[in-house]
Amino acid sequence: MTDRRPELVLIRHAPVAVPGxxxxxxxxxARLDPEAVARLQALxxxxxxxxxxxxxxxxxxxxxxxxxxxxxxxARLWEQDFGTYDGALLADLPDLGPLSSExxxxxxxPEGESFSTVCTRVAPALMDAAMRAQTEGPLAVVxxxxxxxxxxxxxxxxxxxxxxxxxxxxxVTRLGVWQGRPVSIRQVNGGGV
Numbered sequence: 001m002t003d004r005r006p007e008l009v010l011i012r013h014a015p016v017a018v019p020g021x022x023x024x025x026x027x028x029x030a031r032l033d034p035e036a037v038a039r040l041q042a043l044x045x046x047x048x049x050x051x052x053x054x055x056x057x058x059x060x061x062x063x064x065x066x067x068x069x070x071x072x073x074x075a076r077l078w079e080q081d082f083g084t085y086d087g088a089l090l091a092d093l094p095d096l097g098p099l100s101s102e103x104x105x106x107x108x109x110p111e112g113e114s115f116s117t118v119c120t121r122v123a124p125a126l127m128d129a130a131m132r133a134q135t136e137g138p139l140a141v142v143x144x145x146x147x148x149x150x151x152x153x154x155x156x157x158x159x160x161x162x163x164x165x166x167x168x169x170x171x172v173t174r175l176g177v178w179q180g181r182p183v184s185i186r187q188v189n190g191g192g193v
Contacts, residue, residue, distance in 0.1 A: 006133045006177035007186065008126065009047055009140045010148045011040070013061040015169040015193060023057070023144075024079050024112075026087035030057035033193065036170050037064050040191040043172055048136035051129055053077035053143045061170070062142040071142075076125035079144035083112025101160035115146065119159050122150040131180040148173050155182050168192030 014030040014037075016023050044065070052062040054073040062071045085093060086109075096107065108114040113121075126141075133139040141147075145167035153162035155175055167173065171192030176184035 004046070004137045006130075006135075007045070007138050008129055008133055008151065008175040008177060008182055009044060009138050010151055010173040010175065011044075011061065011065060011140060011142045012145055012148055012167050012169055012171050012173075012192075013053075013055070013057040013142060014064070016057055020090055022082050022085055022088050022090060022093060024082035024086040027056050028087075030060045032060065032064050033170075034064075036191075036193045040170055040172060041065060043190045044140070045138045047138045047140040049132065050140045050142065051077070051125075052141070053079070053147065055079065055144070058142045058144070062140075065142070066140065074125050074128075076121055077141065077143045077147050080115060080118045080146040081109070081112040083109040085109055086112065101163050104163055105160040115149070115163060116159050118146050119150040119153050119162075122147050123154055126151050126154055126182060127180070130175075130177045130182050133177045134180045151175060151182060152185065152188070155185055165189075 014032045016028040017031040018028045050066045050069045050071045052058045105115045148167045149162040153159045172190040173188045174186040175182040
């Protein structure tokens with residue numbers, strides 16, 4: 001593609017190679033399927049730069065999707081810290097019961113962080129990326145579902161509402177940038193496995 005409008009091209013990493021666990025800060029590797037990578041690449045615009053979470057599942061996904069690109073990492077793009085439950089089997093997670101989206105966004109995992117905290121942590125990194133996209137053109141960010149939801153919360157101006165989005169592995173979410181800020185949602189979950 002040759003679309004050079006300023007935008008953030010957010011890509012969720014490929015599926016983790018250790019399924020059935022809460023990945024969070026646990027640095028599980030990615031399981032890359034070359035055909036799925038090729039399908040995703042066909043959906044992407046040409047990008048000016050690539051930034052990734054330091055998690056190996058993100059860095060290896062970035063290298064596969066953008067071969068030969070210089071991939072910068074930004075520690076602010078790590079996934080939500082699920083504290084004592086990080087890396088746990090999904091079947092072993094506690095039932096939180098019925099929670100409103102507001103209560104879920106505020107829920108802090110023991111020794112971890114809440115989704116609201118993730119949004120606060122991630123927003124400066126996304127704003128920095130948006131400023132670059134404004135001057136350089138589309139900028140790719142390879143990160144996690146929680147980070148992409150945080151980006152959607154930034155555009156929506158509503159943290160709890162962003163939890164309604166499911167973000168598929170190896171999918172693209174595109175946010176329009178205006179005056180150095182992400183201001184519109186152009187696409188959510190393009191591609192995906």
